[in-house]
Amino acid sequence: MIKQSLISYRNLQCGITAAANILHRTKQLNHACLYCSTKAIDAQHITFLGAKPNFYKKDNMIRVKDDPDTFGSHSEQELFNSDDEKEEKYLQEKPLPSTKLRTKNYADLIKNFIRKRKIQEAIDVLEIKMLKEDRVKPENYIYSLLIGACGRVGYTKKAFSLFNNLKKRGLKVHPSMYTSLFNACANSPWPLSDGLTRARHLRNLIIEKMYEPNESNYNAMIKAFGRCGDIHTAFGIVDEMVSKKLPIKADTLNFLLQACISNKEAGFRHAILVWHKLIKSAISPNLFTFNLMLRCIRDCEIGDLEVTKDAIENIISTNKKSLDINQTDLIGSSSEHTTVLTLPVKCSDDNNFQDLVVPSFAENRPNLMSETPHLGNIIALSEIKTPQDRFLLVGGLSGFIDNMISYNCTPDIKTCTQILDNIPSTLAAEKELLQYMRKLDIKPDIDFFNMLIKKRSLRFDYQSAREVLTMLDTNKLRPDLVTYGVLALGCKTREEALSFKEEMNKKRYRLNIQILGAMLHQACHHNDFQYVLELMEICVRDNIKPSGKFMEKLVEFKKKNKKISNDKSNPVSDSESFKKGWKIFKMRYKSWLKEVTFDSEDEIHPWQQFREEVKTDVNHYRDRDVKTRFKPRHLSLFKQKTSKKASVRN
Known part of the structure; x- marks a missing residue:
């Protein structure tokens, strides 16, 4: 009796377990159906009491969520595997x-x-x-x-x-x-x-x-x-x-x-x-x-x-x-009008005394850099405002160069170029500097002549600026693009600008926006509409991109003429030439803005050149064109035999 009850109890327990398994599988199937694809699933292919359903077949496109047989997500496995691969690669691929x-x-x-x-x-x-x-x-x-x-x-x-x-x-x-x-x-x-x-x-x-x-x-x-x-x-x-x-x-x-x-x-x-x-x-x-x-x-x-x-x-x-x-200790001549005095000054190198040349007090020229500094005939310092005035305080051209020679320093072309910025903007002062350069055997370079052309052009002495080209030929120098840029400041009319462009073409130079900007400055100053329109057409024909400064000058020119046209009391606004030029300019300016492409003047970072990716192979530590005293090492562990004996043996 007891055995039969135990057997019935076991059968009942097995039935409950089987029912629970069926219920659990039914819940899994219902949960899986929520994540199935749009394709219909035939219920006949799924059995409750048979083998475990194949939910991972590609045909069915079914994936059970939180499947206990899958450890971790796919992304976690990829990250884990990529780190492992890097570490394994680092450990295995050791350089020879x-x-x-x-x-x-x-x-x-x-x-x-x-x-x-x-x-x-x-x-x-x-x-x-x-x-x-x-x-x-x-x-x-x-x-x-x-x-x-x-x-x-x-x-x-x-x-x-x-x-x-x-x-x-x-x-x-x-x-x-x-x-x-x-x-x-x-x-x-x-x-x-x-x-x-x-x-x-x-x-x-x-x-x-x-x-x-x-x-x-x-x-x-x-x-x-x-x-x-x-x-x-x-x-x-x-x-x-x-x-x-x-x-x-x-x-x-x-x-x-x-x-x-x-x-x-x-x-x-x-x-x-x-x-x-x-x-x-x-x-x-x-x-x-x-x-x-x-x-x-x-x-x-x-x-x-x-x-x-x-x-x-x-x-x-x-x-x-x-x-x-x-x-x-002063030693001088016995004459009344002494021009040079000799002053003993102790040197730092030894205990002996050396003689230094000191200018006389008879000179009225100021010189604050001499051994005996003096202001000369300077009355008030409040009038000293320009570089030319400050240069006169240190002796001017002759006093400064004499001071250099007294210390055994010979001026070079860089010194003369900086002196050119400090001397008065006159033809006489420039000729005096050129005479000193010839006397000291200093050969001028193209940068010096470019500065001289610019200095003469800024004081509107365009004829003297053109004469510098003959000095270039005398010194066997060739004009560069900067030379034509400063010469463009002297193109006052449209005809001069066109002839200047032809001259550049003969020398195989091409106009750039800086040269056109110098010409535009002259055209806007003279309020020449034909000149301005011609420069705008050159930008279109030669495919020159206008810069920000060029456009600012054009906008300023437009505002100035608009103000003149609205001012009826101004006699210029009533002239036929102004009305005609202003009308043509307004019409052409709108269409011109659509035809040209502007130069994007985004400031390049100063360190941009050091941050860009380079294409140079740094593995080649020796250039083929440059001879060095180091021989490249052989990558192979065995030297190649190229002698005649080795070839005969083989």
Whole structure:
């Protein structure tokens, strides 16, 4: 009885289990039908008590949601597998030792790219070839080369990024790297923001590390802070050098003059003070010193009148006291009208005295750069406003050149080009400069003549500007595109512009938008409608894209003539020629805007050239055209036998 009850109980339990399984499968099927495709599913193909239905057949397009037989999602498996593949590839594909180069070879490859100004390719040698492909640990010399290259082109972001990577690798920081980083700040495209911020951060870092800068580091600091506009910090660094008894040379003061150039309001006063500090320290100025002084004279003002007057009086009085002290040592001629005095000045190199030529006090010409500075016949400093006036304060053309010769500095063509900007805009002054150039055997270049043409054209002396072309033939020089650009300033009429264009075509030059802009300036100044329309037609015929400045000039011309036409009291508005020209211009201007394509003047980022993808293969560390003393390594482990004996044996 008990056995029968147990058997019936087991049968009942099995029935309940079977019913539960059927119910569970029914729920799965109902749940699966919610995710089936649009195709109809035949109920006869699905059995409840038979084998497990094949829900993964491609024909049925059925997938059970949250299937326990599937582990993870497909996207998770792909991510997991891709990471595994990268790791496996990195571990298995190890570079062969024969493909690796020595540090010297990597350095030569980087130097070759830097020499060609291919900065991005040089950086790829480190970041791609050395670190990713060859898996070579770089040395600090490689980082020093790249930081120096980035510093010379002003790529501050990459220079400091390489410097941070160097410190993360635990490599030693060489003193030259600090110099390169400060050079990067000095050459930054944004000196007042990016350059100055990074220079201050780097100087604070040096102070925190308790690093003692050397002379080159200090010079680079002065250059960086000076060019970035922080002139007070630049002068403070010089005082720090003096306190640490580091030598102050001409290069240091030249960097101070660059700091003076950045101060447009009072840079001339600071430059005069730096000059006399140089003379007082018995430091001989070089050619760069005189060129920087000319730059200060051209670009910088004298500053506050009272402060400038006190500074000049202080300089003059100090030199008079020194002359009174050395009065007994003066050696001069016995004549009453002495023109030259000899003043013994102690040299910094040895204990001997040398004779310096000093101009006489009989001259009334002012000269603040001489050994005995004086204002001459200058009455008031308030009248000094132009570069020509400031150039007269340092002796003018003759006084400045004589001052250079007294320090054994011969002017070069760069000096003469800067003097041309500072002399009076007269034909006599230009001829005097050309005579000095012939006397000193200085050959002018095409840039000097272009500046001379521009100077004469801006004072409306177009005939003298055309005469410069004969000087080009005399000096065996060929006009370039800039020459025609400055000559275009003299094309006052439409006929002159057309003849000028034919002349350019004979020389195989093509008009550009800058030359057309110079012509448009003349056409708008003379209010010549035919001239303006002809320039607009040239843009269409020659497919020249108008620039933003060109369009601004045209819009200004249109507004001016519209104002004239609306002003009935103006007699020009009643003339038939004006009415006809204004009507034609308005009609043509609307259609012309649809025919031309404008030049998109989107500013190119200064670092864009260093961020673009390069097509140069950095694996080739040796150019075929350049001979080097390093032989390329063989990629094969076995040398190929090419001798005659080997071929006979085979």
